[in-house]
Structures are given as structure tokens and as C-alpha cells.
Amino acid sequence: MTRVAVLAGGVGAARLLRGIVGVVDPAEVTVVANVGDDLVLHGLHISPDIDTVIYTVAGAIDPERGWGLGGETWQAMESVGRYGGIDWFNLGDRDLGTHLYRTQRLSEGATLSEVTAEIAESWGLGFRVLPVTEGALRTMVTVADEGEIGFQEYFVRRRHDVAVTSVRFDGSESCEPAPGVLDAIAEADVVVIAPSNPIVSIGPLLAVPGVRDAVVARRESVVAVSPIVAGAALKGPADRMLVELGHDASVVGVARLYRDMAATLVVDDADASSAAAIEAEGMTCVVRPTIMSEPGVTEALARTVLGVEER
Amino acid sequence: MTRVAVLAGGVGAARLLRGIVGVVDPAEVTVVANVGDDLVLHGLHISPDIDTVIYTVAGAIDPERGWGLGGETWQAMESVGRYGGIDWFNLGDRDLGTHLYRTQRLSEGATLSEVTAEIAESWGLGFRVLPVTEGALRTMVTVADEGEIGFQEYFVRRRHDVAVTSVRFDGSESCEPAPGVLDAIAEADVVVIAPSNPIVSIGPLLAVPGVRDAVVARRESVVAVSPIVAGAALKGPADRMLVELGHDASVVGVARLYRDMAATLVVDDADASSAAAIEAEGMTCVVRPTIMSEPGVTEALARTVLGVEER
Numbered sequence: 001m002t003r004v005a006v007l008a009g010g011v012g013a014a015r016l017l018r019g020i021v022g023v024v025d026p027a028e029v030t031v032v033a034n035v036g037d038d039l040v041l042h043g044l045h046i047s048p049d050i051d052t053v054i055y056t057v058a059g060a061i062d063p064e065r066g067w068g069l070g071g072e073t074w075q076a077m078e079s080v081g082r083y084g085g086i087d088w089f090n091l092g093d094r095d096l097g098t099h100l101y102r103t104q105r106l107s108e109g110a111t112l113s114e115v116t117a118e119i120a121e122s123w124g125l126g127f128r129v130l131p132v133t134e135g136a137l138r139t140m141v142t143v144a145d146e147g148e149i150g151f152q153e154y155f156v157r158r159r160h161d162v163a164v165t166s167v168r169f170d171g172s173e174s175c176e177p178a179p180g181v182l183d184a185i186a187e188a189d190v191v192v193i194a195p196s197n198p199i200v201s202i203g204p205l206l207a208v209p210g211v212r213d214a215v216v217a218r219r220e221s222v223v224a225v226s227p228i229v230a231g232a233a234l235k236g237p238a239d240r241m242l243v244e245l246g247h248d249a250s251v252v253g254v255a256r257l258y259r260d261m262a263a264t265l266v267v268d269d270a271d272a273s274s275a276a277a278i279e280a281e282g283m284t285c286v287v288r289p290t291i292m293s294e295p296g297v298t299e300a301l302a303r304t305v306l307g308v309e310e311r
Numbered sequence: 312m313t314r315v316a317v318l319a320g321g322v323g324a325a326r327l328l329r330g331i332v333g334v335v336d337p338a339e340v341t342v343v344a345n346v347g348d349d350l351v352l353h354g355l356h357i358s359p360d361i362d363t364v365i366y367t368v369a370g371a372i373d374p375e376r377g378w379g380l381g382g383e384t385w386q387a388m389e390s391v392g393r394y395g396g397i398d399w400f401n402l403g404d405r406d407l408g409t410h411l412y413r414t415q416r417l418s419e420g421a422t423l424s425e426v427t428a429e430i431a432e433s434w435g436l437g438f439r440v441l442p443v444t445e446g447a448l449r450t451m452v453t454v455a456d457e458g459e460i461g462f463q464e465y466f467v468r469r470r471h472d473v474a475v476t477s478v479r480f481d482g483s484e485s486c487e488p489a490p491g492v493l494d495a496i497a498e499a500d501v502v503v504i505a506p507s508n509p510i511v512s513i514g515p516l517l518a519v520p521g522v523r524d525a526v527v528a529r530r531e532s533v534v535a536v537s538p539i540v541a542g543a544a545l546k547g548p549a550d551r552m553l554v555e556l557g558h559d560a561s562v563v564g565v566a567r568l569y570r571d572m573a574a575t576l577v578v579d580d581a582d583a584s585s586a587a588a589i590e591a592e593g594m595t596c597v598v599r600p601t602i603m604s605e606p607g608v609t610e611a612l613a614r615t616v617l618g619v620e621e622r
Contacts, residue, residue: 043354043414075384079408083433085415093404097390103354104396122394 002306003028005188007215009201010034010049011066011235012227013194014056015292017127019302020192021057026126030184032211034196035112035131036139036169036204037151041089042080044099045106048152049201050116050129051098058123066235069094088157113178130184132205135175139204142166151200160237164244167199172207177214185214190306193224195290197238198257199245206261215261222262223305225290226254230270234291250274255281266290266305313617315340316499318526320512321348321360322377322546323538324505325367326603328438330613331503332368337437341495343522345507346423346442347450347480347515348462352400353391355410356417359463360512361427361440362409369434377546380405399468424489441495443516446486450511453477462511471548475555478510483518488525496525501617504535506601508549509568510556517572526572533573534616536601537565541581545602561585566592577601577615 002024006017008031021029034049048067055061055069062070072092081087091099098119105115112134120129139151143162154160185191193215196202206212215222231250233239239249247253251267255278258265265283267274268290278285292298313335317328319342332340345360359378366372366380373381383403392398402410409430416426423445431440450462454473465471496502504526507513517523526533542561544550550560558564562578566589569576576594578585579601589596603609 040418041415042411043356043418044411045354073384073386073404075404076387076407076411079405080411081408083408083412083430085408085412093384093386093407094390096387096404096407097392097394097396100353100355100387100391101394101396104352107351107354119394 001025001028002190003188004030004190004192004306005184006031006192006194007196007202007205008033008049008053008194009196010037010052011056012225012292013049013196013201014053014061015298016192016194016225016302016305017053017057019292019298019300020306021127022299023302024306029127030180030188031127031129032132032181032184032205033116033129034201034204035133036137036200036207037155038138039089039150039152041086043103044096045103045112046089046091046099047102047112047116047131050119050131051095053129054120054123054125057125057127060123068092089152090156111178113180128180128184130180131178132181132211133175133208134178135208136171137175137204137208138170139200140168140170141200142168155237160240164237164241167203167241167245169204169207172204173209175208177208177210181208182210182214185211185218188218189221191215191218191222192305193222193258193262195225195227195234197227197233197236197241198254199238199241212261219261220263223264223266223307224254224258224262225266225301225305226251226268226271228254229268229290234293252277252281255283255285259283266301312336312339313501314499315501315503315617316495317342317503317505318507318513318516319343319360319364319505320345320507321363322367323536323603324360324507324512325364325372326609327503327505327536327613327616328364328368330603330609330611331617332438333610334613335617340438341491341499342438342440343443343492343495343516344427344440345512345515346444347448347511347518348466349449350400350461350463352397354414355407356414356423357400357402357410358413358423358427358442361430361442362406364440365431365434365436368436368438371434379403400463401467422489424491439491439495441491442489443492443522444486444519445489446519447482448486448515448519449481450515451479451481452511453479466548471551475548475552478514478552478556480515480518483515484520486519488519488521492519493521493525496522496529499529500532502526502529502533503616504533504569504573506536506538506545508538508544508547508552509565510549510552523572530572531574534575534577534618535565535569535573536577536612536616537562537579537582539565540579540601545604563588563592566594566596570594577612
């Protein structure tokens with residue numbers, strides 16, 4: 001039995017998770033999910049990263065878009081647009097059902113952990129999905145031309161096509177880890193830092209008091225997968241954001257961000273030449289195919305990350 | 312120019328309104344709409360009577376169901392049902408757009424009057440729709456087997472198939488008329504009490520402090536249309552509810568409820584034999600076809616109500 005805790009953002013984390021639950025008993029897997037990009041819109045509590053993880057592993061994600069559900073229709077949003085309402089954050093009709101359910105359950109007094117577990121179970125997932133916190137943690141992004149805006153305003157409304165000058169995790173001082181989060185990290189045989197944006201996907205998790213320390217305490221069992229391949233993010237703005245915030249958009253830059261909390265960094269074959277530089281940062285570097293859109297890569301990567309070969 | 316104020320519930324009021332705006336300048340018409348059956352569900356502020364009035368006069372209502380929009384899909388509700396969520400209050404995907412827009416605007420600080428005006432304008436309606444109050448007025452119904460429940464729980468979840476022992480308008484003491492409501496009643500040439508349920512559609516309007524007095528003060532210009540025809544409600548539970556609450560389910564029973572505030576009661580040809588009994592209650596009785604699902608009736612009824620023939 002291999003107990004696994006996965007620190008997860010959205011798409012990249014979700015794909016790696018599909019591999020992980022294929023090679024270990026899902027009942028032994030706990031996902032600690034980012035809620036920094038949650039938002040309340042139209043009165044609905046929307047948890048994009050949690051839903052991406054659940055929809056992806058359930059095989060229900062729309063494969064073309066990479067977010068939301070397959071078989072979608074868009075009648076509600078067209079109706080909102082007709083009223084001149086806020087329609088830049090597109091929500092499919094089927095997907096809306098998730099947000100309606102979540103919001104209703106929260107209004108009835110359920111915690112975000114409880115409703116997340118209900119949604120995951122409804123999709124038949126056999127693993128635990130924990131929001132990193134039940135508190136109001138919100139990733140705020142300061143952009144050059146608008147000042148500070150919510151993460152989704154940067155990511156979706158602005159299509160992350162604007163320079164970021166700083167990132168802040170609003171509410172992080174006063175929130176606490178959701179029940180089970182610290183135990184999952186402490187008790188895992190392997191703690192995985194998924195190939196998600198280090199700043200705005202993994203960063204919010206580490207900003208919750210106690211989480212960074214819990215990960216640091218497990219450093220020898222922590223394996224990170226680089227979200228940067230050959231100097232670029234596979235998806236999203238991680239590469240530009242790293243540079244804009246003074247980091248290197250390279251596997252070495254990622255190593256510097258994670259070296260205090262992870263003993264191992266998995267990088268893509270394309271970055272094999274950086275292995276020595278990563279080792280010089282004090283991490284073990286493992287070089288493997290990591291581009292999970294290519295066939296066969298996901299499960300092999302999961303095996304590598306979990307060290308299943310050697311167990 | 313005939314200025315008209317219409318005290319309105321849902322379907323019956325909406326149909327009469329279609330007639331009224333066909334015979335007078337819509338700009339001179341103000342609808343005072345019931346909000347007692349509003350509810351917050353899935354985090355959304357839903358105003359069924361307001362939406363029925365707007366959708367109906369806009370010609371967008373689903374003609375079969377008599378509520379909601381035509382051309383609907385039901386993906387969001389199917390999704391909610393899949394999670395085991397609350398799906399007895401069916402909301403179409405297009406209709407959801409209205410509730411999403413309303414809820415977002417309220418969360419931004421718009422008043423219910425403002426967002427109602429925005430929605431009405433978006434549908435191209437040329438008349439004013441005012442919620443009777445911006446306060447939290449909620450019609451509560453005590454039923455024999457469950458105790459007190461919200462109006463929609465009675466009307467939709469229980470399909471109004473349970474005896475009502477009392478009706479209460481929660482919040483009525485502390486709410487006040489929305490801006491424009493009392494003026495609309497005071498300044499109208501004709502005040503119409505639409506053929507809506509006297510107890511749970513017109514009742515909530517009269518429970519808002521000041522509204523009943525404003526109507527009573529205009530008694531000579533107030534025309535009510537009976538929602539009861541030949542002892543039965545054309546739609547909904549008005550007939551049974553009248554009996555259960557100690558009234559007569561007849562045009563004479565309606566006359567007794569309205570005689571203090573309306574000089575005239577319009578009843579259907581089927582109730583011609585009750586004209587003398589209505590006059591005995593101190594009201595002028597006008598006998599006309601009132602069943603608006605029959606062709607030609609709606610506009611003729613509107614002309615009768617507004618006294619347009621004589622002006």
C-alpha cells in the first residue's frame with residue numbers, strides 16, 4: 001500500500017492524478033486542492049481547480065477545452081449575456097449544476113470539504129479531494145494596467161495576457177488547513193507536488209498556515225514534477241509569470257522554488273541537460289517524458305513519481 | 312391617456328396585462344408585482360411572479376407549461392438531480408440566466424426594483440414592473456401534515472395538493488413599499504386587481520404597510536377581476552384555499568374580500584346569476600367573458616376593465 005498526497009492545481013495536476021489512481025489504490029490517494037482561484041459569481045460558489053480535478057479523473061472533462069464538462073450547452077450564459085450581465089467567465093449548463101449544488105449545500109451549512117466529497121463521490125471517484133482550506137483564500141493578482149484583480153479576472157477575463165507585478169493570497173493569514181490536510185501530508189508515503197503553476201496553483205496551498213511546514217517536514221518523501229518544459233509552460237502563463245516575478249522560467253528556476261520542501265524534481269527529457277544544475281540546488285533530478293498529452297506518458301510518469309518500480 | 316396600476320400575481324395577471332398594454336400606451340402602465348413567492352435556492356434569487364409577467368408579455372413564456380421560457384433545455388437541473396440536490400423547483404437553462412443576472416446585480420448592490428427594470432427593459436417591455444417591496448416579504452403556508460413551509464414548497468414541491476390551515480406574510484411588518492408603488496396607485500386613472508389568487512398573490516401586496524390603505528383610498532377607481540369562475544379557479548389552488556381558510560370559493564366570496572377596496576368586480580358570464588349578490592355586497596358587478604385562453608377575450612376584457620369604451 002502506497003499512501004499518496006498530491007498538492008494540486010488544475011489541468012496538469014488532474015492529468016497526473018489520472019495516472020496515479022491507475023497505479024495505486026485510489027483509496028490511498030488524497031488530493032489537496034487549490035481554492036485560491038475560487039470565486040463567487042452570480043451568487044454561485046465556483047471552485048475551478050476542484051472541478052477540473054474531479055471532471056478530469058471522472059473522464060467527464062471536455063477534452064477540447066480542457067475545462068468544464070463534455071456535452072455542454074451554453075443557454076444560461078447566453079441568457080446572462082442578453083441581459084448585459086457578466087459573461088466572460090463561461091459556465092456551461094451542465095457545469096452550472098455543480099455550482100448550484102455546491103452553493104445550496106454551503107448555504108445549508110455544509111463545509112466546502114463536505115460538499116467537495118459529495119461531488120467527488122457522485123462522480124464515482126475513489127479518492128479523497130480536500131480543499132486546502134475551508135476559509136476564504138483568494139489569489140489576487142496585480143497587473144500593470146488595472147491594479148489588483150481577482151485571479152479569474154486575470155486568467156479568464158484578461159486571458160492572462162497582461163504583465164503581473166505581484167501576487168497576494170488574500171485571507172491566507174486567517175485561514176487554516178481543512179480537516180485532514182496536514183494529516184494527509186504527514187502520513188503519505190509520497191507527497192507529490194503536481195506539475196501546476198508554482199506561483200498561483202501551488203503557491204496558495206503553501207500560503208495556508210501550517211501547510212508549507214508540513215511539506216518541508218516530509219522533504220525526503222516529496223517529489224515535484226516540473227510544470228516548465230524547455231523553458232515554457234505546457235499550458236497557461238506560468239513561464240511568463242515566473243519571469244515577471246523575478247524567477248527563472250526553467251527547471252532550475254522551479255528547483256529553486258521547491259528545493260526546501262522537495263528532495264526530488266522530475267523534469268522532462270527535454271531538460272536532461274539541466275540535471276546537474278538541479279542537483280547543484282540540492283535536489284535529486286529524475287529525467288523522464290512528462291508531456292501527458294502524449295500516449296503512455298501519464299501512467300509511466302505516475303509510476304516514476306510514486307517510485308512504484310522500486311517498491 | 313389612461314394611467315393604469317395593476318396589482319399582479321402570476322399567470323392570470325400576466326395574461327390580462329398582455330391585453331392592457333394592447334389597448335393603452337404601455338408607458339402609462341405600472342405593474343405592482345407580488346414578491347411573496349420569491350425564494351433563494353441554489354444561492355439564486357428567484358422571483359417567479361415577476362418573471363411570469365415579463366416572460367408572458369414579452370411573448371417568451373412557454374405556452375404549454377405557462378411558466379418559464381420557451382425553447383428551454385434542462386441540463387443544469389439534471390446535473391443538480393444527479394448530485395442528489397434539490398430539483399423539485401425546476402429551472403430551465405435559459406431561465407437560469409435571469410436568476411444568475413438578478414443575483415449578481417443584487418450582490419453588486421442593485422435594488423430589486425432596479426434589476427427588475429433592467430430585465431423588463433431587456434425584454435423590450437414598454438411598461439414599468441415594480442416589485443411591491445424591496446424587503447424580504449415571504450409568503451409562508453401552514454399545511455396540515457408538515458407545519459409551516461415556504462410558498463413554493465407548498466405550490467411546487469407539494470403541488471398544492473395538501474390542505475392549508477393558515478397563510479402568513481413573513482417580514483410584512485418590517486418591509487415598506489418599493490419606490491413608486493404608492494404613487495402609482497395614487498396617480499392611476501384605473502387601479503386593476505388582476506385575476507390572481509386573492510390570498511397568496513394579491514394578499515402579499517396588501518400586507519405591505521401602506522398598500523392596502525392606498526388601494527382603499529382609490530376604491531372608486533379600483534376594478535377587480537374575479538379569479539374564480541363558476542366556483543373554481545382557472546388555474547392553481549385558489550378555490551380550495553379560499554374554502555380551507557373560511558371564505559366562499561365563488562365570485563361572491565371574492566366580492567367580500569375586495570369590497571372595501573374595489574368599487575367594481577368583473578365576473579365571467581358563467582357567474583351572471585351572482586350579479587345581484589355582488590351588488591348586495593356594495594360593488595358594481597360587470598359580467599363579461601373572462602377566460603383569457605379563449606380567443607378575443609383578453610383584449611375585450613382589458614377594454615372592459617379600463618373602461619376604454621367610455622373614455
